[in-house]
Amino acid sequence: MQFVEFKNTDELNLQFADRIAKILANAIDAKGKASLVVSGGRTPLPFFKQLSQADIDWSKVSITLADERWVDKSHEASxxxxxxxxxxxxxxxxxxxxxxxxxETSAFGAEPSVAENLKALSFPIDALILGMGEDGHTASLFPCSEQIVQGLESNEVCIAVQPTTAPHERMSLTLKSLLNSEQIFVHSVGDSKKVIIDKALAGDDVLEMPIRAILKQDSTPVDIIWAP
Structure with a gap:
């Protein structure tokens, strides 16, 4: 695990977008296609806009989310x-x-349909970009949910989740799917997130802070990308 610190978010967005673009371009050169998994929220928006201008063959890139709220695209939470x-x-x-x-009306029971959709992606994922919540959740692997153990241990590609501390049913990639990546990035901004990162690195209980299951494993390289 590497901690990569930038002096500000502008520098982070520029250099991080360049690094992701190079990973995707190299994957296209090597195998004719590339896969990128991203996370939602407000933090990655300027990074997304920067990355969208990268001069690579985007027609050969497949993109999906690490997790999604079970709402329509017209919903503000989508x-x-x-x-x-x-x-x-x-x-x-x-x-x-x-x-x-x-x-499907509910995420619960929709896992087979979502897994079928995800077959369009090339695994291992070339680049996975995760966020992290104040409670240490990542993707929709929430410590408060009844599904947390299954999400961490399942061999399935995805899992329906109902957090108790956040609205909406969710569909999340399982830990196994998340780790089936060539490179993982944990993208975080601000001093409050640095405190959470430090707390996660200081302990080992993945049920308390599921992000530890990403940070404290040695099967897939992880870079924490951070700016104040």
Whole structure:
């Protein structure tokens, strides 16, 4: 695990976007396609806009989310809409977006449909970008949810989750799927997130802080990308 600190968010967004673009371009050169998994929220929006201008063959890139709230694209909480409106723009408009949200009414029972959609992605994922919540959750692997143990231990590609501390049912990639990546990045900004990172690194209980299952493993390289 490496901690990569930038002096400000502008520098982070510029250099991080350049690094991701190079990873994708190298994957395209090596195997003719590339896969990118991103996370929602407000933190990555300027990064998405920077990355969308990268001069690579986006037609050979497939993109999906690490997790999604079970809401329609018209809903303000939709991460799908956030990615479509901020990342799949400019040159990146040619990329293929693989949706986690399906037509099923509930996320529970929709896992087979989502898993089928995810077959359009090439595993291992070339680059996975995760966020991290104040409670130490990542993707939708919430410590408060009844599904946390299953999410950490399941061999399935995805899992429906109902957090008790956040609204909406979710669909999340399982820990096994998240770790099936060539490179993982934990993207965080601000002093409060640095405190959470330090707390996560200081302990070992993954049920208390699921982000530890990412940070404290040695099967997949992890870089923490941070700026104050």
């Amino acid at each position: 991460n799908t809409a956030l990615v479509l409106n901020n990342l799949l723009q400019n040159k990146a408009a040619d990329a293929t977006f693989v949706e986690l949200k399906t037509k």
